[in-house]
Amino acid sequence: xxxxxxxxxxxxxxxxxxxxxxxxxxxxxxxxxxxxxxxxxxxxxxxxxxxxxxxxxxxxxxxxxxxxxxxxxxxxxxxxxxxxxxxxxxxxxxxxxxxxxxxxxxxxxxxxxxxxxxxxxxxxxxxxxxxxxxxxxxxxxxxxxxxxxxxxxxxxxxxxxxxxxxxxxxxxxxxxxxxxxxxxxxxxxxxxxxxxxxxxxxxxxxxxxxxxxxxxxxxxxxxxxxxxxxxx
Numbered sequence: 279x280x281x282x283x284x285x286x287x288x289x290x291x292x293x294x295x296x297x298x299x300x301x302x303x304x305x306x307x308x309x310x311x312x313x314x315x316x317x318x319x320x321x322x323x324x325x326x327x328x329x330x331x332x333x334x335x336x337x338x339x340x341x342x343x344x345x346x347x348x349x350x351x352x353x354x355x356x357x358x359x360x361x362x363x364x365x366x367x368x369x370x371x372x373x374x375x376x377x378x379x380x381x382x383x384x385x386x387x388x389x390x391x392x393x394x395x396x397x398x399x400x401x402x403x404x405x406x407x408x409x410x411x412x413x414x415x416x417x418x419x420x421x422x423x424x425x426x427x428x429x430x431x432x433x434x435x436x437x438x439x440x441x442x443x444x445x446x447x448x449x450x451x452x453x454x455x456x457x458x459x460x461x462x463x464x465x466x467x468x469x470x471x472x473x474x475x476x477x478x479x480x481x482x483x484x485x486x487x488x489x490x491x492x493x494x495x496x497x498x499x500x501x502x503x504x505x506x507x508x509x510x
Contacts, residue, residue: 288329327351345409356403375407437504
C-alpha cells in the first residue's frame with residue numbers, strides 16, 4: 279500500500295482511564311506510524327472524540343450543538359496526538375473542514391496531497407464539518423477523497439464478530455467478510471452511512487485491536503489477525 283487512512287477511537291487513546299489521554303498508548307501508536315512513514319507509506323489519521331464527549335446521550339443539549347462539541351473534541355485529539363508524533367521525529371499537519379483560527383488549516387484534497395508529498399502525517403479533524411454525521415462517515419469520506427488504498431480501523435475489540443463478544447462468549451469471529459454482508463447483518467464495523475460509502479466506492483477496511491503489537495504496521499501490509507472487510 280502507498281497511502282492508508284488510520285481511524286483511531288478516542289476511547290482507545292485514553293487507555294484504562296477511559297477519558298483524556300494515555301501518553302504511553304499514543305507513543306506506541308506514534309512508533310508504529312513512524313515505521314510506515316520511514317518505509318515511504320503515506321498516512322492520514324482520523325480520531326474520534328469519545329474520550330471527551332458523548333453528547334448524543336444527553337437529553338439536555340440540541341443534537342446539532344452536541345455534534346459540534348464532538349467535532350471540536352476531535353480537533354483537540356488530533357492536535358494533541360500530532361504533537362506526540364512530532365516528538366518522535368515526524369512532520370504533521372491538522373486539517374479541518376471549518377475554520378479553527380490559526381490552530382489548523384482548511385481541508386482540501388490538493389492541500390492534503392501537498393503535505394503527503396512532503397512526508398507529513400495528515401490528521402483529518404472535525405469530522406465532515408456537519409452535524410448528524412459520525413467520525414466513521416468522516417473517515418470513509420476522507421479515505422475516498424484522498425484515494426487511500428485502505429482504511430485501517432484500530433479498535434478496542436480485536437475483530438468483527440456476529441454479536442458482542444463481551445456479552446456472548448460464543449460470538450463468531452470473521453477473518454474476512456464483505457461489506458455487503460456487514461450491511462445486511464448490521465455487524466457494526468462502521469455506521470450505516472459509512473458502510474454505504476465503503477460499498478459504493480469499493481473501500482477495503484482492516485479491523486484489528488489497537489493493543490495488538492505492530493497491528494497498525496501489519497495492517498498497512500495487508501496482514502491482520504482481526505478481520506478484512508472486502509469491498510466485493
